[in-house]
Amino acid sequence: MTQQFAGKTALVTGGGSGIGRASALALAAEGALVTVAGRTAETLKETVRLIEAAGGSARHVVADMTDEAQIERAVKAATADTGRLDIALNNAGYDGEYQLTKDYSTDMLDHMLALNVRGVFLSMKYELQYMVAQGSGAIVNMSSGAALVGVPGFSGYTATKAAEVAMTKSSALEVAPQGIRINAVCPGLVETPMIADMPAEDRKAFGAAHPLGRIARPEEIADAVVWLASDKSSFVTGIALPVDGGYSVP
Template identity: 45%
Template sequence: MQSFAGRVALVTGGGSGIGRATALAFARKGAKVVVVGRTHETIEETKEMIEHGGGEAIAVQADVSVDGQVRSMVQTAVDRFGRLDFACNAAGIGGKLAPVAEITEDEFDSIVSINLKGVWLCMKHQIGQMQMQGGGVIVNIASVNGLRGTPQAAVYAASKSGVISLTRSAALEYAQSNIRINAVCPGAVLTPMLGQVFHTTGITKQQYRTRIPQGRIGKPIDIAHTVIWMCSDEASYITGHIMTVDGGVSAG
């Protein structure tokens, strides 16, 4: 796969899990990386990991649900590196596991603000920059839960369904601007969010593995590799696509 030397990648949710793995993967391909997250310590740690590997990165603290912070995030990337070629919008939260009638309005608003509004705001400002420079690639992280009903996580699933529809619509709107927009729908991946599910439900990793045709839970790098490929020229004829990466779960 091609080198990303001279290119600039921005990754939200870059302090852990899929976001961190993707930021590190971009750096290994030679891209300069803008690591974005709400927690200063974790994004600084990702930045230091990139630098330790010989890469170049900056850490930008931002809440993706706040327009001004997202606008500043993109501007900081451009001020530092001169352009924005790739964006992976991975920031997200799972929220409380509970039936629909037991979710509070504040809990609903929190999930939708980060998972859906956050992706919209990120794309809004990323697209503006990419239009000015003649193109770019955006990959949004959705979820297999956005493709089906998910008991005890209806609002999370709804937010990820929204990301899928937002991705498809934006891809159609900006295809002629040389901006490709796709989404990845991970299944079970070993992240802090899945750890919270194990803790809350009492389900063990071994029990979870039995649900997956490949017999293993995904790793963050599995998703990162998919994002990198979607950003490469090898995927240049792909836009508006929703890529499921779940070990075969959704095939059944």
């Protein structure tokens, strides 16, 4: 590893599993002090353990990323050592279940809006207060390939993930003069415990829906996060980067 983030602080929401955990591990491997935030202490502690076992530095903070006060507390925890926040990955999200629009659960939609839209918006609000004050920083919002195409049965989810892209673009333009970059990553289907438990024929069908013929590994999405957080993407801001095996190609 290059240790390109040595001396930098990073916050990863939804850092207890999946893409969040893989990204936290990848950022720590490059030298960042990583704070992982989320609702479940046990999974967050496991992420910290894995980072420390690999020689990195991390801590966890339990926070509901739909609650403004808890979001602010998580951001403050990430800045506790240096007063800085260099990197933020807003990854906490909820995808819900397959439901046609005419049958869509209002409660499910409300939870998606609270976490995927309001939670990401408030996370950026508090993260940017530090970044603007210090005159630098990189934010990555975890959207979805579903934000870029239509997905029957997931209209609420696609709407909230498209909102993340819109917030990313608008906020990126606001803070570009301060040297702060904000981008979004739009993954396709990613290997998770839920996917692993699917029947083999369903997994095969999901893989075939991606032109590269397979489902992504969380580490592949984490690689995109690291790139967007790094100086190697220093002239990139306001984009929605598909990392989806070609799924969203027209």
